[in-house]
Amino acid sequence: MLFRSALVGQHLFASLLRQLHRPFEIVYGPTNDAKTKAALIDAVRLVHAVCAIKRAKVGLVGAHVPGFSNMAVDPARLTDSFGAQLVQLGLHEFIEAARTMDESRVKKELEQIRSLQLPSEDGIGQGELATDARYSLAIGDLISASGLSAIAVRCWPELPDVMGQWPYLAFTRLASAHHAAALEGDADGALCSLISELIGAGPSFITDWLAH
Secondary structure, three states, rough: OOOOOHHHHHHHHHHHHHHHOOOOEEEOOOOHHHHHHHHHHHHHHHHHHHHHHHOOOHHHHHOOOOOOHHHHHHHHHHHHOOOOOEEEOOHHHHHHHHHHHHHHHHHHHHHHHHHHHOOOOOOOOOHHHHHHHHHHHHHHHHHHHOOOOEEEOOOHHHHHHHHOOOOOOHHHHHOOOOOOOEEEOHHHHHHHHHHHHOOOOOOOOOOOOOOO
């Protein structure tokens, strides 16, 4: 919430809003000053981010990866802490959707990938790019069907074992298109990516993979 008033009025409104657990920011300074304008923009972004997170739906495909118990998500605690809702989705259903994706859609997606003219090493061919296209389309379908604000996918060991390909390019493209997404079933990471977008910091790609 933004308001314009004298100092006493600001204190009064701030006290009321704090007791109502409503987010707010106080900006002060000459109205024509560049620093004041910049601070006002930052305040608007922060308030918008808080309000958007309270309405956010974070999709989790599968669960956290084996051994990464600190990534486990408690849906009730997530909602109590941020207001966001966790939407749990099946990993096997996701894999099946990717495997049985309509070939005409895969072909169109492949054309978009090739149009990027990304450099590649020997051995990267039609099959690998087609798998990436299937990942991208399946994730996009989940985002649209469930109205997700962010998504995290358990990527291993199932995806490379079953599909024969890691989903790194698909997630990089998602980030470039300003979709908040994370690998390894990292729902907290997906939420952090969404916050990064909301405050104007831009897209982020979270991974511990250095080379492939």
